[in-house]
Amino acid sequence: MTERVLVVCEKPTAASRVAQALDDDGAPESFSERGVPYHVARRGKLDLIVVSALGHLFFVAQKGGKWTYPIFDYEWVPSHVADKKMARTRRFVEVIGKLSLGVGGYVSACDYDMEGSLIGYMILRHVCGEESVAKARRMRFSTLTDRDLNHAWDEMSDSLDFPLIEAGRIRHEVDWLFGINLTRALTLAVKNATGFYKVLSVGRVQGPTLNFIKEREVEIQTFVPTPFWLIKAEVRLGRKKFALEHEASRIHSDSKAEKIVAECEGKEGDLKELETARTELPPLPPFSLGDLQREAYYKLRYSPRTTLRAAERLYLGALISYPRTSSQRLPPSIDLRRILEGLREQKGYADFASRLLGKSSLRPWQGKKDDPAHPAIHPTGKKPGRLEKVDARVYDLICRRFMASLERSAVRESTRATVDVNGHVFHLKGSRLVEEGWTEVYGPYFRDNGVVLPALKIGRKIPIRKVEAPRRLTRPPPRLNPGSLLALMEREGIGTKATRSDIIDTMFKRGYVDGREIGVTDLGLTVVESLDRIVPEILSVGMTRKLEEDIEGIRTGETNADAVVEEAIRVLGPALSGFKLNEESIGTAINEALLRASRKGVTLGACPVCETGEIQIITSKQTGKRFAGCTNYFQGSCDASYPLPQKGKIQATGRKCSVCGAPRITVLRRRRRPWDLCINIGCPSKKKENPADGQM
Amino acid sequence: MARCSLCHREGSEGGYCGYHRDAHANLVAAYEAWRKSTELSWNAFLEEVIQTKEVGGWARDVAHDLLSNDQWGNKSSNNFP
Ligand SMILES: [Zn+2]
Numbered sequence: 022m023t024e025r026v027l028v029v030c031e032k033p034t035a036a037s038r039v040a041q042a043l044d045d046d047g048a049p050e051s052f053s054e055r056g057v058p059y060h061v062a063r064r065g066k067l068d069l070i071v072v073s074a075l076g077h078l079f080f081v082a083q084k085g086g087k088w089t090y091p092i093f094d095y096e097w098v099p100s101h102v103a104d105k106k107m108a109r110t111r112r113f114v115e116v117i118g119k120l121s122l123g124v125g126g127y128v129s130a131c132d133y134d135m136e137g138s139l140i141g142y143m144i145l146r147h148v149c150g151e152e153s154v155a156k157a158r159r160m161r162f163s164t165l166t167d168r169d170l171n172h173a174w175d176e177m178s179d180s181l182d183f184p185l186i187e188a189g190r191i192r193h194e195v196d197w198l199f200g201i202n203l204t205r206a207l208t209l210a211v212k213n214a215t216g217f218y219k220v221l222s223v224g225r226v227q228g229p230t231l232n233f234i235k236e237r238e239v240e241i242q243t244f245v246p247t248p249f250w251l252i253k254a255e256v257r258l259g260r261k262k263f264a265l266e267h268e269a270s271r272i273h274s275d276s277k278a279e280k281i282v283a284e285c286e287g288k289e290g291d292l293k294e295l296e297t298a299r300t301e302l303p304p305l306p307p308f309s310l311g312d313l314q315r316e317a318y319y320k321l322r323y324s325p326r327t328t329l330r331a332a333e334r335l336y337l338g339a340l341i342s343y344p345r346t347s348s349q350r351l352p353p354s355i356d357l358r359r360i361l362e363g364l365r366e367q368k369g370y371a372d373f374a375s376r377l378l379g380k381s382s383l384r385p386w387q388g389k390k391d392d393p394a395h396p397a398i399h400p401t402g403k404k405p406g407r408l409e410k411v412d413a414r415v416y417d418l419i420c421r422r423f424m425a426s427l428e429r430s431a432v433r434e435s436t437r438a439t440v441d442v443n444g445h446v447f448h449l450k451g452s453r454l455v456e457e458g459w460t461e462v463y464g465p466y467f468r469d470n471g472v473v474l475p476a477l478k479i480g481r482k483i484p485i486r487k488v489e490a491p492r493r494l495t496r497p498p499p500r501l502n503p504g505s506l507l508a509l510m511e512r513e514g515i516g517t518k519a520t521r522s523d524i525i526d527t528m529f530k531r532g533y534v535d536g537r538e539i540g541v542t543d544l545g546l547t548v549v550e551s552l553d554r555i556v557p558e559i560l561s562v563g564m565t566r567k568l569e570e571d572i573e574g575i576r577t578g579e580t581n582a583d584a585v586v587e588e589a590i591r592v593l594g595p596a597l598s599g600f601k602l603n604e605e606s607i608g609t610a611i612n613e614a615l616l617r618a619s620r621k622g623v624t625l626g627a628c629p630v631c632e633t634g635e636i637q638i639i640t641s642k643q644t645g646k647r648f649a650g651c652t653n654y655f656q657g658s659c660d661a662s663y664p665l666p667q668k669g670k671i672q673a674t675g676r677k678c679s680v681c682g683a684p685r686i687t688v689l690r691r692r693r694r695p696w697d698l699c700i701n702i703g704c705p706s707k708k709k710e711n712p713a714d715g716q717m
Numbered sequence: 718m719a720r721c722s723l724c725h726r727e728g729s730e731g732g733y734c735g736y737h738r739d740a741h742a743n744l745v746a747a748y749e750a751w752r753k754s755t756e757l758s759w760n761a762f763l764e765e766v767i768q769t770k771e772v773g774g775w776a777r778d779v780a781h782d783l784l785s786n787d788q789w790g791n792k793s794s795n796n797f798p
Binding site: 239240241242243244245246247248249273274275494495496497606610674675676679685687694695697 | 723724727736739740743744746747750751753754755756766767768769770771772773774775776777778781782785
């Protein structure tokens with residue numbers, strides 16, 4: 022009689038791949054019960070019942086009690102019980118339960134990482150019973166190709182990976198404790214102080230991340246620029262113009278800059294020195310998830326989340342290896358030649374792959390970071406069918422990066438000519454790639470900005486055609502963008518490769534941050550200020566990083582899991598008491614920020630005519646044009662109205678005109694100075710302000 | 718607790734909240750650099766800085782505030798601290 026084995030996968034697509042790979046004929050039978058797909062694969066004397074979860078089927082939830090805080094009692098329950106939106110998962114739990122009856126063996130074939138191990142464990146533990154956990158074995162794989170899955174089956178471990186499961190369980194429990202308590206504390210502060218109900222969530226990792234953005238915003242908003250001058254000279258060599266740079270990159274005084282210009286104008290330069298140097302540009306290592314997300318943001322303008330979703334689809338299609346990896350390395354166990362043979366059959370890669378296959382040995386350029394579970398992201402060599410545009414571009418990026426990591430270094434030749442102009446030293450710089458190396462295959466994602474100089478000789482006289490000293494201003498630090506924020510989180514060791522992009526996304530959804538260049542909103546700022554005042558440790562990178570280290574310690578067996586939860590409760594307890602005591606002031610401050618946010622972009626200031634209404638931006642339904650009018654107009658008590666510039670973004674300044682008392686606004690227009698003006702067109706101050714500058 | 722005269726945030730000392738105080742300190746520090754390189758007066762510096770796109774919003778608020786106080790004679794004509 023054949024023995025039946027239950028194989029648990031994380032997602033339906035993965036389950037169908039696993040079933041197909043493990044079936045002796047590559048043709049398992051597929052079924053659907055109440056919308057839940059499953060497969061029966063025959064392997065030797067075994068019947069494999071391959072079932073799938075829908076990600077997590079079990080969540081942490083409050084154990085009884087009310088919607089209040091602090092809450093430290095919790096339990097694991099089916100996700101459809103914890104969250105009504107997860108109703109669909111109920112059928113999965115029931116169907117898996119039914120299929121597991123009378124089964125002789127259990128295998129977890131969920132994604133091989135902390136989350137996957139936990140998903141598999143929870144299903145076995147809560148659906149199939151305690152004894153299934155003791156019997157279960159674990160498949161470990163980095164790609165969903167037939168080859169790797171069969172190998173994973175043959176090399177299966179005798180038990181589940183308990184330390185990894187424990188680490189995952191504790192991460193969920195600690196994150197839940199922080200998330201539920203801080204969210205309720207903030208939400209109830211506003212509700213109890215003002216009666217207004219709006220869910221304000223904060224998580225353990227979100228706090229420090231939001232704090233980074235806030236600190237950068239404070240630097241930007243308080244920034245005052247200082248001036249400096251550049252000395253730019255222009256020369257002609259042959260038919261082309263080239264720029265000479267003064268040896269001092271910045272001149273800090275107006276008069277000094279003018280003096281240099283006067284002394285160099287119309288003079289002849291004398292080429293005194295010529296230096297050339299060759300530098301090697303080693304290939305870039307293959308992608309970790311963070312590297313891939315950053316590169317896709319900078320080169321393709323995809324958000325980290327978009328890139329992760331695309332990479333997951335490519336993985337489920339067996340086109341690339343498991344994307345949630347920190348590794349920048351390809352271990353010797355990966356058959357590079359087989360992958361290249363696959364890429365050789367794919368459009369656009371044939372020449373590059375053939376050339377690499379012609380090499381006697383293939384050695385990938387390895388990065389520093391490693392991952393205990395998975396290698397760097399690489400293609401499997403399987404030929405893709407038709408891909409969505411996003412997936413196709415992410416796939417191309419991964420394939421080219423993989424091949425680039427196997428290529429030779431590129432070589433750049435840099436030239437620096439030193440030119441003396443009436444006693445002032447200038448440099449003429451050029452560079453070019455003399456050996457393309459890896460940059461050829463990585464071409465679409467590599468830009469060489471070098472200036473190619475003509476042949477030069479010492480002693481050459483070069484007439485200076487133009488010298489000028491443009492004034493420049495120092496700039497504030499740049500805002501963080503999704504790419505640089507991800508890098509910062511990675512550098513600071515907060516969040517995990519799998520969760521960082523979702524954390525960034527959540528801050529946008531909550532209205533704490535906005536913009537492609539991420540700025541903190543008034544609401545975000547107030548939330549950070551409130552937390553900083555009462556529970557500063559929530560914002561500290563130190564505490565978050567310590568927890569990440571503890572969780573890693575659980576995985577390696579160095580840290581006791583229960584102690585980590587106790588520590589979290591020890592930090593949260595007093596912090597939450599502090600919150601309760603200050604509910605009134607926190608709630609009022611946040612509510613004010615919410616009100617300001619709802620009026621933001623509309624309200625310009627107090628009405629100078631009736632003095633009780635507010636002047637708001639109104640768009641005319643008839644003409645589509647915008648103007649400013651008093652809110653009391655609708656009650657019929659005030660008809661103050663003002664025309665507004667139709668172009669540019671209008672910002673309230675919070676200031677009144679010192680001459681007529683009407684609100685002053687700032688108009689931001691592309692490539693033009695911000696225009697600060699009083700909205701009253703008849704204001705005497707207008708004489709100075711040049712209204713012709715913008716179209717009213 | 719007193720509120721900031723510019724943004725109504727709580728916790729102000731001497732009329733400004735912490736952010737606007739920082740912005741004010743940055744204006745004073747930057748003026749040193751401006752004066753060395755351009756010989757501008759304090760008020761001319763404020764006028765100039767308001768016009769730049771690099772200046773931060775809170776620093777611009779403070780510069781406007783200092784200029785308007787000056788215009789209304791609330792402070793001495795050279796209100797450089
Ligand atoms: Zn303020």
